[in-house]
Amino acid sequence: MNANREKALIFEMSKPGRVAYSLPDCDVPEAAPASVIPERLLRAKPAALPEVYEVDVIRHYTELSRRNFGVDNGFYPLGSCTMKYNPKLNEDAARLPGFAKIHPYQPETSLQGAMELLYTLQRDLAALTGMDQVTLQPAAGAHGEWTGLMLIRAYHERRGERRTKVIVPDSSHGTNPSSATVAGFETITIPSDAQGLVDLEALRAAVGDDTAALMLTNPNTLGRFEAQIDEIAGIVHAAGGLLYYDGANSNAIMGIARPGDMGFDVVHLNLHKTMSTPHGGGGPGAGPVGVKSRLIPFLPKPIVERRGDGTYYWDEDRPLSIGRVKPYYGNFGILVRAYAYIRSYGPAGLRRVSECAVLNANYMMHRLAPYYEVAYPGVCKHEFVLSGKRLRAFGVRTLDVAKRLLDFGYHPPTIYFPLNVEECIMIEPTETESKETLDGFIDVMIQIAREAEDDPNLLLQAPHTTIVKRLDEATAARRPVLYCNCE
Amino acid sequence: MTKHRYLPMTARDEAEMLAVIGASAMEDLFADIPASVRYTGDLPISGALDEAALLRHLRALADRNADFDRYASFLGAGIYDHQIPVVINHVISRSEFYTAYTPYQPEISQGELQAIFEFQSYICELTGMKVANASMYDGATALAEAAALASGATKRKRIVVSRAVHPEAREIVRTSARGLGLEIVEVGCADGVTDLGALSAAIDADTAAVLVQTPNFFGCLEDIPAIEALIHARQGLLVMSVNPLSLGLLESPGALGADIVVGDAQPLGIPASLGGPTCGFFAVTEALMRRMPGRIVGQTTDSEGRRGFVLTLQAREQHIRREKATSNICSNQALLALSASVYLSVMGREGMREVASLNLSKARYAQGKLEALGGCALPFSAPSFNEFVVKLPEGTDISALQAKLLAAGYIGGYDLGRTYPELAGHLLVAVTERRTREEMDGFVRALEASL
Numbered sequence: 041m042n043a044n045r046e047k048a049l050i051f052e053m054s055k056p057g058r059v060a061y062s063l064p065d066c067d068v069p070e071a072a073p074a075s076v077i078p079e080r081l082l083r084a085k086p087a088a089l090p091e092v093y094e095v096d097v098i099r100h101y102t103e104l105s106r107r108n109f110g111v112d113n114g115f116y117p118l119g120s121c122t123m124k125y126n127p128k129l130n131e132d133a134a135r136l137p138g139f140a141k142i143h144p145y146q147p148e149t150s151l152q153g154a155m156e157l158l159y160t161l162q163r164d165l166a167a168l169t170g171m172d173q174v175t176l177q178p179a180a181g182a183h184g185e186w187t188g189l190m191l192i193r194a195y196h197e198r199r200g201e202r203r204t205k206v207i208v209p210d211s212s213h214g215t216n217p218s219s220a221t222v223a224g225f226e227t228i229t230i231p232s233d234a235q236g237l238v239d240l241e242a243l244r245a246a247v248g249d250d251t252a253a254l255m256l257t258n259p260n261t262l263g264r265f266e267a268q269i270d271e272i273a274g275i276v277h278a279a280g281g282l283l284y285y286d287g288a289n290s291n292a293i294m295g296i297a298r299p300g301d302m303g304f305d306v307v308h309l310n311l312h313k314t315m316s317t318p319h320g321g322g323g324p325g326a327g328p329v330g331v332k333s334r335l336i337p338f339l340p341k342p343i344v345e346r347r348g349d350g351t352y353y354w355d356e357d358r359p360l361s362i363g364r365v366k367p368y369y370g371n372f373g374i375l376v377r378a379y380a381y382i383r384s385y386g387p388a389g390l391r392r393v394s395e396c397a398v399l400n401a402n403y404m405m406h407r408l409a410p411y412y413e414v415a416y417p418g419v420c421k422h423e424f425v426l427s428g429k430r431l432r433a434f435g436v437r438t439l440d441v442a443k444r445l446l447d448f449g450y451h452p453p454t455i456y457f458p459l460n461v462e463e464c465i466m467i468e469p470t471e472t473e474s475k476e477t478l479d480g481f482i483d484v485m486i487q488i489a490r491e492a493e494d495d496p497n498l499l500l501q502a503p504h505t506t507i508v509k510r511l512d513e514a515t516a517a518r519r520p521v522l523y524c525n526c527e
Numbered sequence: 528m529t530k531h532r533y534l535p536m537t538a539r540d541e542a543e544m545l546a547v548i549g550a551s552a553m554e555d556l557f558a559d560i561p562a563s564v565r566y567t568g569d570l571p572i573s574g575a576l577d578e579a580a581l582l583r584h585l586r587a588l589a590d591r592n593a594d595f596d597r598y599a600s601f602l603g604a605g606i607y608d609h610q611i612p613v614v615i616n617h618v619i620s621r622s623e624f625y626t627a628y629t630p631y632q633p634e635i636s637q638g639e640l641q642a643i644f645e646f647q648s649y650i651c652e653l654t655g656m657k658v659a660n661a662s663m664y665d666g667a668t669a670l671a672e673a674a675a676l677a678s679g680a681t682k683r684k685r686i687v688v689s690r691a692v693h694p695e696a697r698e699i700v701r702t703s704a705r706g707l708g709l710e711i712v713e714v715g716c717a718d719g720v721t722d723l724g725a726l727s728a729a730i731d732a733d734t735a736a737v738l739v740q741t742p743n744f745f746g747c748l749e750d751i752p753a754i755e756a757l758i759h760a761r762q763g764l765l766v767m768s769v770n771p772l773s774l775g776l777l778e779s780p781g782a783l784g785a786d787i788v789v790g791d792a793q794p795l796g797i798p799a800s801l802g803g804p805t806c807g808f809f810a811v812t813e814a815l816m817r818r819m820p821g822r823i824v825g826q827t828t829d830s831e832g833r834r835g836f837v838l839t840l841q842a843r844e845q846h847i848r849r850e851k852a853t854s855n856i857c858s859n860q861a862l863l864a865l866s867a868s869v870y871l872s873v874m875g876r877e878g879m880r881e882v883a884s885l886n887l888s889k890a891r892y893a894q895g896k897l898e899a900l901g902g903c904a905l906p907f908s909a910p911s912f913n914e915f916v917v918k919l920p921e922g923t924d925i926s927a928l929q930a931k932l933l934a935a936g937y938i939g940g941y942d943l944g945r946t947y948p949e950l951a952g953h954l955l956v957a958v959t960e961r962r963t964r965e966e967m968d969g970f971v972r973a974l975e976a977s978l
Contacts, residue, residue: 046833046834047637047641049641049644049645049648050645050868050872051645051648054875058875059875059877059878060612060614060872060873060874060875060878061612061873061874061875061877061878061881061882062612063610063878063881063882063885063960064885064960064963066884066885066888066889067963067964068888068889068891068892068964068967069888069891069892070884070888071884071887071888071891071892073776073884073887076887076891076910076911077748077776077777077887077910077912078910080752080778081748081751081777081778081910082776082777082778083774083775083776083777083778083779084778084782086775086876086877086879086880087652087653087774087775087779087876087879088652088876089649089652089653089871089872089874089875089876089879090872090875090876091875091876091877092872092875094614094873097614097618097869097872097873098614098617098618100872101618101621101642101865101869101872102618102621103638104624104637104638104639104641104642105618105621105623105624105638106623106638107636107637107638107641108623108624108627108630108635108636108637108638108639109623109627109632109635109636110622110623110624110625110626110627111622111626111627112622112623112626113622113623113626116628118628118631121628123628125533126622126625126626127533129578129581129582131620131625132582133582133585133589134800135616136585136586136589137589137594137595137596137597138586138588138589138590138591138592138594139588139589139592139800139801140594140798140799140800141594141595141596141608141798141799141800142592142593142594142595142799142800142801143595143600143602143606143608143799143801143802143938144606144799144801144802145602145604145606145941146592146593146602146938147926147929147930147933149930149933150592150593150598150933150938151592151593151801152591152592153587153588153589153590153591153592154588154589154591154592154801156588156591157588160573163572164572164573167570167571167572168570168572170566179664179665179668179803179804180664180856180857180858181857181858182845182855182856182857182858183664183668183856185855186706186855189706190702190705190706193705193706213846214844214845214846214847214848214849214852214857215845215846215855215857217845217849217850218845218848218849218850218851218852218854218855219855220850221850221851221852221855222675222703222706222707222854222855223706224705224706224707224708226850227849227850264559265559265560267559267560267561269561269564270561270563270564293560294570295566295569295570296557296560296565296566297560297564297565297566298564298566301564301566302564312858318625318626318862319625319626319627319628319629319858320624320625320627320860320861320862320863321624321625321627321628321629321630321639321642321643321861321862321865322628322629322630322639322661322822322858322859322860322861323662323664323804323858323859323860323861323862323863324664324803324804324806324858324860324862324863325858326804340702341698362702362705363698363699363701363702363705364695364698364699364702365668365699365702366664366665366667366668366699366803367605367665367666367667367668367693367695367696367699367802367803368606368695368801368802368803369801369802369803370803371803371804372800372801372802372803372804373798373800373801373803373804374803374804376585380581380585382572382573383573383574383575383576383581383584384531384533384575384576384578384581385531385575386572386573386574386575386576387569387570387571387572387574387575388529388569388575389529389531389575390570390572391570392529392531392534393534395553395556396534396536398556398557399536399541399544399545399548399553399556400544402544402548402550402556403544403547403548406547406548406549407547418559419555419556419558419559442632443634446632446634446635451632451635452632454631457846471533471534471536472533472534472535473535474535474536474540475535475536475540475543475544503634506634506635507634507637508633508634508637508829508833508835509634509829509830509831509833510634510829510830511633511634511827511828511829511830511835511836511837512827512828512829512830513827513837513839515827515828516825516826516827516837516839517825517839517840517841517842520658520816520823520825520839520840521825521826521827522644522647522651522658522659522816522823522824522825522826522839523644523647523648523651523652523657523658523659524644524645524648
């Protein structure tokens with residue numbers, strides 16, 4: 041990285057007269073815009089876009105990329121985000137012309153390869169989660185949650201029941217309650233018990249004939265498996281509610297336990313987590329939703345179906361469907377990558393993925409336990425939660441530990457989530473990290489714990505080696521500067 | 528034990544790590560999962576393939592689709608075959624970008640944060656709006672979010688939507704309106720554009736917003752100044768969905784009085800990819816800034832006074848506000864927003880005007896050729912950009928026609944009868960800068976031969 045130097049905005053590199061584009065000459069008579077379009081609808085002055093040449097473009101974005109950190113740069117143990125390796129084959133696959141250069145409204149006969157892939161993926165994801173049918177349309181986890189809740193709503197309404205409340209544990213992802221709101225539900229948050237698990241008494245007290253669903257992540261965001269899942273499912277179902285599975289933590293249980301067998305009625309998966317599709321700096325992802333048979337009629341349109349003769353078609357004839365949630369057929373390019381991932385492992389391989397992810401997490405937890413308090417001791421699944429509250433005695437907070445990790449070339453874990461753990465540090469190593477990588481990170485975490493005691497300023501002023509120091513977020517929010525005013 | 532190129536765990540690693548944990552076998556780590564929900568046996572999913580076999584299998588699937596390299600596409604309806612500058616794929620293949628997550632740690636994410644800041648700046652420049660976010664899933668879901676924002680900002684529950692808005696976008700607006708308890712009123716069309724008389728009648732004091740698209744689904748340009756006057760007279764909001772590429776020529780929505788501008792950035796260097804992933808954009812007036820959904824990047828300084836960028840205005844978002852958030856959106860389409868930014872960097876001020884002009888000229892040429900065909904007519908007189916409607920001779924079987932066009936090497940237009948029964952027998956045709964005169968002439972000849 042170029043140390044401590046501001047990077048020009050592309051707008052600041054502009055020089056009138058330079059071009060980076062190459063367009064064909066017009067091989068038809070030119071239509072003067074004013075002869076076709078009324079003056080008042082034509083642009084009075086051109087958009088002030090930069091004028092640069094191709095080398096500027098490449099150097100600009102190459103330098104920006106060098107000021108960024110991804111899984112390919114190093115260890116990225118961001119809890120609940122499953123920052124595993126993104127296989128390169130999957131990238132090549134999504135770029136094949138037969139996948140990248142096809143139109144959603146082409147005749148079905150000219151899309152049979154793509155449709156076979158989607159159909160197979162629907163079936164594979166259904167089998168993996170123990171559900172009966174899957175829609176591939178939702179664009180992301182939160183979008184899947186909302187889709188799933190709309191299905192639950194339609195299901196209850198169809199049965200003539202008005203159920204208005206969605207229950208979530210206090211350890212749940214923030215998207216759970218906000219998706220419930222957007223789907224028209226009221227949220228009830230219940231506390232966790234001393235083990236960090238669903239408090240059965242609190243759940244019993246919360247359910248009633250207005251309960252639409254319980255949304256649960258299992259293993260939960262503390263990395264603990266909800267061992268009383270049978271009782272939980274029993275309580276919710278007895279009250280007439282449904283069980284929603286937030287699949288953010290599915291990387292722990294592939295081939296080991298299935299939400300469908302735990303009593304869940306609706307499931308979403310984050311393909312950008314469990315199925316290794318790249319996070320892209322914040323997207324695109326994909327959040328397919330699986331359901332039990334009684335919810336199939338309500339799935340969004342369309343579903344890919346297979347005819348007796350082996351050809352595929354879009355099933356748009358779904359009279360009870362909640363409608364459409366995403367244009368066309370979902371994030372197909374992401375679905376191609378996820379399919380390639382599943383085929384690179386197969387059933388035994390996926391099971392091994394989860395085993396390794398869980399072993400890595402337990403190993404790290406055990407080695408770190410003497411230095412950072414484990415929030416909820418006991419075997420963890422693919423992630424675990426530490427508390428940095430012991431360091432408070434030295435005037436150091438979890439944020440400072442995270443910033444200090446940057447100096448050692450690591451992406452810090454998730455911090456301050458879940459909300460029910462003080463000074464929270466949530467670590468998810470994933471299965472694609474080696475023992476040497478884990479040991480290196482653990483050693484640094486131990487060193488930082490010692491530094492906190494011996495030289496807290498080292499942490500309080502961290503990071504020391506990055507291209508910028510800590511940034512003034514308060515001013516950014518109070519006096520927002522949200523675009524470049526370069527003219 | 529399974530060996531795999533993505534998995535580093537050796538038998539020795541496993542033994543050493545289990546020993547540290549104090550477990551005797553891998554199975555001990557799953558002892559907390561009750562037997563009643565344990566899955567035993569092999570999942571009934573597709574089997575594993577080695578690298579070469581997997582590539583062969585994927586290529587075989589891809590080859591069964593008709594792609595734009597082998598067929599000249601005249602299909603649009605929201606997804607377009609534009610020239611994608613080759614530099615875009617090189618930039619988004621930098622794995623510092625594509626293997627990163629949301630820039631939660633700004634000190635090591637300045638590249639992504641600056642890229643998003645530049646994307647927001649580009650969207651503001653193109654749309655003429657004051658504030659843009661880091662992107663949305665796509666143009667259609669962005670439109671649904673715009674309806675939600677408009678309702679929240681006006682404290683009104685009725686949304687008026689033109690039937691000339693993309694049919695799938697309208698369906699998504701309807702689905703999300705059910706969750707939010709919004710009432711959707713659709714207004715019909717006359718001569719290919721929103722019927723202004725009907726629109727005027729539909730707007731009242733309970734109307735939160737009017738949702739229009741321009742160029743609309745039929746390719747026609749809406750009379751935005753007239754629509755703006757109607758909705759603002761009732762203190763409702765004007766929500767415009769636009770094709771960003773058309774803004775190389777067309778007046779910016781901000782200059783026309785829009786309150787919220789959304790659209791899909793697919794025409795800006797994003798592959799069609801069966802319709803997704805694409806990238807939605809979302810821009811608003813300053814007054815609506817703190818109600819905007821999604822991530823927003825702001826400029827600030829670090830502790831030594833250097834310019835830097837951070838995620839900002841997070842008090843709106845789900846991870847802080849939970850059930851009180853303005854939207855449940857969490858991820859965006861950062862990598863595709865980057866594609867759009869690179870596209871706009873490549874095209875620049877002149878290129879955007881030029882590419883938009885090429886689209887206009889080529890579409891006019893194809894329009895003229897098709898109008899001259901016996902039995903075909905152009906039903907709408909409203910001005911258009913790069914897409915237009917052709918009325919085919921009475922009794923034309925459009926799916927049979929499309930099959931014949933495909934056999935001749937062309938991906939035909941969109942059968943409007945699919946979504947507008949009153950327009951059965953009408954074809955929506957898109958012509959981008961990629962189509963040569965030769966292809967257009969060939970397409971018209973093939974169409975004539977197929978009628």
